[in-house]
Structures are given as structure tokens and as C-alpha cells.
Amino acid sequence: MASITLKNVTKIYRSTEKERGGLFRNKKVSEKKRDVIAVKDFSMEIEDKEFVVLLGPSGCGKSTTLRMIAGLEEIDGGELYIDDVLVNDMESKDRDVAMVFQNYALYPHMSVFDNMAFAIRKRISDKKEVERKVREAAEILGITEYLNRKPRELSGGQRQRVAIGRAIVRNPKVMLMDEPLSNLDAKLRNQMRSELLKLRKRIDATFVYVTHDQTEAMTLGDRVVVMKDGEVMQIGKPDEIYSNPASVFVATFIGNPQMNIFPISAYRKGEGYSINLFGKELALGMEYSSVLSKRKESFIPLKLGIRPEYITLDKENGLFSGEVSIAEHTGNSVIVHMNVNGNEVVALEEERNRREVDYAPDSILNFSFSLSDVYLFDAESGRNILYGVDNE
Amino acid sequence: MSKSGKSIKKRRENRRVFFLLLPITLFAIAFVYFPFLRTIVNAFSLVNSKGEVKGFAGLDNFIYTYGRKDFLPALKHTLVIALFNVPITLFITLTLALLSEKRRKLSAVYETMFTLPMSVSMSAACMIFKSMFSPSVGFINYFFSLKFGWFESSDTALLSCIILTVWMGIGFDYLLLLSALRGIPKSVMEATKVDGISLMRRIFLVEIPLISPTIFYIFCTNLVLCMMTSAPMIIIMGVRAESASTNTLMSMMYQSGFSSSDYGLAAVLSLTAFVLTLLFTILSFVTERRRVHYEA
Numbered sequence: 001m002a003s004i005t006l007k008n009v010t011k012i013y014r015s016t017e018k019e020r021g022g023l024f025r026n027k028k029v030s031e032k033k034r035d036v037i038a039v040k041d042f043s044m045e046i047e048d049k050e051f052v053v054l055l056g057p058s059g060c061g062k063s064t065t066l067r068m069i070a071g072l073e074e075i076d077g078g079e080l081y082i083d084d085v086l087v088n089d090m091e092s093k094d095r096d097v098a099m100v101f102q103n104y105a106l107y108p109h110m111s112v113f114d115n116m117a118f119a120i121r122k123r124i125s126d127k128k129e130v131e132r133k134v135r136e137a138a139e140i141l142g143i144t145e146y147l148n149r150k151p152r153e154l155s156g157g158q159r160q161r162v163a164i165g166r167a168i169v170r171n172p173k174v175m176l177m178d179e180p181l182s183n184l185d186a187k188l189r190n191q192m193r194s195e196l197l198k199l200r201k202r203i204d205a206t207f208v209y210v211t212h213d214q215t216e217a218m219t220l221g222d223r224v225v226v227m228k229d230g231e232v233m234q235i236g237k238p239d240e241i242y243s244n245p246a247s248v249f250v251a252t253f254i255g256n257p258q259m260n261i262f263p264i265s266a267y268r269k270g271e272g273y274s275i276n277l278f279g280k281e282l283a284l285g286m287e288y289s290s291v292l293s294k295r296k297e298s299f300i301p302l303k304l305g306i307r308p309e310y311i312t313l314d315k316e317n318g319l320f321s322g323e324v325s326i327a328e329h330t331g332n333s334v335i336v337h338m339n340v341n342g343n344e345v346v347a348l349e350e351e352r353n354r355r356e357v358d359y360a361p362d363s364i365l366n367f368s369f370s371l372s373d374v375y376l377f378d379a380e381s382g383r384n385i386l387y388g389v390d391n392e
Numbered sequence: 393m394s395k396s397g398k399s400i401k402k403r404r405e406n407r408r409v410f411f412l413l414l415p416i417t418l419f420a421i422a423f424v425y426f427p428f429l430r431t432i433v434n435a436f437s438l439v440n441s442k443g444e445v446k447g448f449a450g451l452d453n454f455i456y457t458y459g460r461k462d463f464l465p466a467l468k469h470t471l472v473i474a475l476f477n478v479p480i481t482l483f484i485t486l487t488l489a490l491l492s493e494k495r496r497k498l499s500a501v502y503e504t505m506f507t508l509p510m511s512v513s514m515s516a517a518c519m520i521f522k523s524m525f526s527p528s529v530g531f532i533n534y535f536f537s538l539k540f541g542w543f544e545s546s547d548t549a550l551l552s553c554i555i556l557t558v559w560m561g562i563g564f565d566y567l568l569l570l571s572a573l574r575g576i577p578k579s580v581m582e583a584t585k586v587d588g589i590s591l592m593r594r595i596f597l598v599e600i601p602l603i604s605p606t607i608f609y610i611f612c613t614n615l616v617l618c619m620m621t622s623a624p625m626i627i628i629m630g631v632r633a634e635s636a637s638t639n640t641l642m643s644m645m646y647q648s649g650f651s652s653s654d655y656g657l658a659a660v661l662s663l664t665a666f667v668l669t670l671l672f673t674i675l676s677f678v679t680e681r682r683r684v685h686y687e688a
Contacts, residue, residue: 072582093588105579109601109685118597119587170587 002173004046010077053221061230098167102179248382301379310373311347318366327359434659441653453656474618489569510563518627546637572606
């Protein structure tokens, strides 16, 4: 029932920086007008009942985008539609959106019940109906027994449930969540994450969810929007973003431990192209030839990316060998950092696949990977050179 | 060895604390505790015009004071000032603070204007109001085209004094309320915006409850200040027939203590004001538990 369309939505913070050294020290006041583009040309169509996650490092404009949808931030350019209605100048309260804040933003002086009922009391005159709705939401979230408590008597996880409850009793068209799990500890975050997954099936709303946590993004989102410096880097299903990243940024941002990136250059060799990695010449697959043949340089500067989980470690056999610098045991897997000719190579090996390999520092390990698991990015723009090519 | 080293260190620390606290302790003893004790002693003693205690008087001073013709009016004026000043000041400052809560381009200008009374001393304010309310050359009469003796008429003298004390209190209270309002978490205010909470409900059901500790603080301190009101009565009204219409416990105390050197009377008046203030404060703290919300 609620689709959201963003057309070139832009947010600019116009800041006038005044530099002065106190009242009497420096009479010269120099003003620097500096515009900070927080969000630049954000375009996307969010379908009804879709769960979209905005993902990116802090300061990438994801929260600003969410706040523009909420109506808490003015839109400086572009158009924002909710259900085909232009809402650029519509007040927040008329948009039928609900928002869950990172720090819960509960009314501290009200009981949990009042917190949840506050927004709907004016709309629904029937007291029993209000109570029924609050109890229903409380039931879903498992906070029925805390309805008479004040927020300060609740734990972080419980408070966040109340905040979500406050949003769902309103039965909004659009549910906005601004890093709702960031203030929780790791264990609780995992638990709440899976609860959110169950919850969204019960709620008839379109979700826009902001996070900097890739796990949340990958598990919750129907689609993920990766942002950086106010720009959209890639929009896609979680597995697409993981398996076919558009750029070095997306490739390294998604995946833990992050993708290995090595600067290389490709050159023509026979029919196709080859690269030289750690002193070994490797022939690239045919799919690269058509893309690379458009380039004029004889040595095409590229970046090669390989995910740690696609590197196979072995005691004796392997394409390359490296010296172990550290090995991090996480329980079910081990993250091995190796030094190969001055480059750091990180490999992830699941503990149950572990062969007779010694991860002690300074020991020499052999490793290899398949060239079909490798990504090639343009050295300058960082773009995945195969991204979008398959579709042509 | 380390033990003795520790104790030397601790002793040194104690000495430091002692010397740091010494000035304020001496000051408090000389100007707060000693006069306070002296007042209690004086109230129950026979004190001559030089201030020397000449013997135990029992409740004589109290009987004398409470029997005086001018005591009840003074008590009434004090209570009337408190009754009007406290809510009026709160209403005005809260309104101003709510109006100027949002930061705007000219915020600095009107924030300065509203807090300006803070920088004026009581005696200066009295002189300003005296001339503003003057029947012949006063600005107020000129503005309203009146020829009215605000401080000269017994009907309006107390009202004029209340206006003056309210004005004096506005600056500081406004500042406290403004910072309290701005201290409300931004996201809570944004939640009310997204949830479509109306302005009135937001003010009365969210903002005021959230700044209730500050409101309570202002309520208590203003109550105490009102019980101590004396400056306008002494500086503006002085000693004349109409001054009977504004006399408060404190101005009466001032006159009996400093003008007539009746120390017994002065002591009883101070003690009366103190006990009343204490009672009001206790009462406020009892109601506070139900009404004031403190952040966890």
C-alpha cells in the first residue's frame, strides 16, 4: 500500500563557518561559505512492503535520507513520493510514517503503555480500542508485563521493543528505523535482529532501515542500498551485493573479514589478457578480454580482489606461499594473516575444513584460489570492470 | 614503609582539603551561621539598643511582635507577594522560553533581551521603576496617558512592587527554563513530530513534564526570595504613610533593626520569615514527589 519513490533527492547543508579568535583577540572575521552535500541525487523506487536497508559508514548520508523520508529534514533537490503523492513539502505528521530512533526516544515520564498509546489517543476516541491495540503490539513484542513500568526501569533491549511497539500501534504505511540496534550489546543485537525478521512478516508496512552493520543489512534487507559520501554506490539484493559488487568500496565494505585487494596490471598475452600476481603470471578468462580490449594502454592498471573465504590454505600444495603473521581463532573459523612479498593476504578457513596446517606465526603456508572467484576493478575509478557487462 | 608513606600522603591530602575549605567556612560562619544563631538568641532575649543581650526574655518578644498593629499587614503583604509573584514569574518565563526554544537567526538578540534583567542590581532596578512609574515624568503614565501615582497610592503600591520583583526574576528563570527545554533530547521532540502530536499536547504532556525539575527548582527559589522581599519597600517606599500598604516581614525587620534598633523585634520577624519559608519548602518537597519527574 505504500511505495516510496525518490527522484534525485538531494540534501545540502549550507554552513557558514565563522573563524574568529575570541572577542578581542582577532577582530577580523572571515566567513567561509561551505556547502556540504549530505545526499546527492538519490534515486530509487521502493516497492510496497519492501524492506530496504540503507548501509554505509558514518557520515555517508544514510540517516539524512531516512530523515528526509520522515519529514524531519528538508529536501533541497529532487522529489520524494509516498504512494505517488509528492511529499516534499508535506509535514511529517501527514505522511503516515513511524520512526524508531537509535536512542529509542521514549517519553521518559510516561509508562510503557502511555508511550505506546500517546500517538493514537488523539486519533482513536474509543479507549478500549486504544488499549486493545497497545496490548496487541505488546504481545507481539513480548513486553506485556512491562506495560506499567517507566522506560528507566527497562533494559536497552526492552526499551527498543517499546520504541518499536510505539511505531507499530500506529499501523503506519512506512516504518523508518534509524540504527535501532546500535545501542544494544552484540548478543542482544543478534536476538533482536532475528525478532525483527519475524516481526516484519506480521506488519503491513514498507520498511526503510538504516544501519552501518553489514550483517543487519544482509539478513534483514530485501534490497540493500550501499552509500558513501552522500552517493549511492549500489542498490541490489544482499547476495547480489556480496557476489557482484559494483566497486572496490562495496566489495570491501561488505564481507568480513574484508576482501583482499592487490594492485596489479593486465597486459595482452596471446589471445587474451594476463596479469602478474606475486610473481606468477595468470591468464584471465575470456569474459575479461572484450572489456579490456577497449582500453588502449598496454599495461592496464587494475585492482584485484579476492574474498578471504575463497582462499584455500594448504601445507604443501598451492599457487602461492606466504609467511603467517597472525592467526585469529574465532571458534568456528580461523582468520590467517599472511605476508606475501610485502602484501598482506587474509584468508578465512573454517575450522572443520582445516587440513593439517600450522598457523603459528612465521611458518610458511601455501595457498591458492580460483581465478573465477576473483574480482577486477579499475584502478582509478574503483569500478568493477565486469559490473553491468553481463546485462548488455 | 609503604603504609606510612600512604598515611603521609593522606594526611597531606587532608590538609589540602582543610585549607581549601577554610575561606568559605570562615565566611559562612561569620555571615551565615553566627548571625543565624545570634538571631535565635536575640529572639528570646532582652536586647538593648546597642545590640547587647541583657537577659532572658522568654516569649516576650514574640508576644510583643505578634501583638503589633503592623505585624499582620506585613505578614499578609509577604504572602500576597509570594502568592502572585511565583506563578506569574513562572508563567511569563515559561512562555518566553517556549517561544524562543527553537534556535533562529535572531535568537541571540532576544535571548539577551530576556535575560537582561539579570544584569541589573536590585537597587538600580528600584530606581528605574521609581522613575518609570513616577506620576509626573514616568514613562508608564506617559504611555498610557495617565497621571497616576503607582507607588504613591496605597491601592497600587503593592501591585507595583510585585511587578518590579517579577521583572527582576525573569532573566535568570528564563535562562534556566530555556536551557532545560533545549536539553530535552532532540530525538524525543522529533518523535512527537513524526507521531503527529499537537502543539498543546507536546507542550503540556511532554515538554513541561520533562523540565519539571527545573520548574520545581524555580518554584522553590522564587518562594524563598519572595519571603525575603524588602528592597522595593525600603528603597522606593521609604518611610511614609503609604509604606504601610507594602510593608513586608523583611522590610519591617529592616526598619526595626537598623532604624529603630529594636533587635528583639527584628529577630522575631526574621525567625518568623525563616520558619514560614522552611514550611513552604518542606511542603513543596512533599508535593514534588508526585509531580516532578527526574530522568533516570
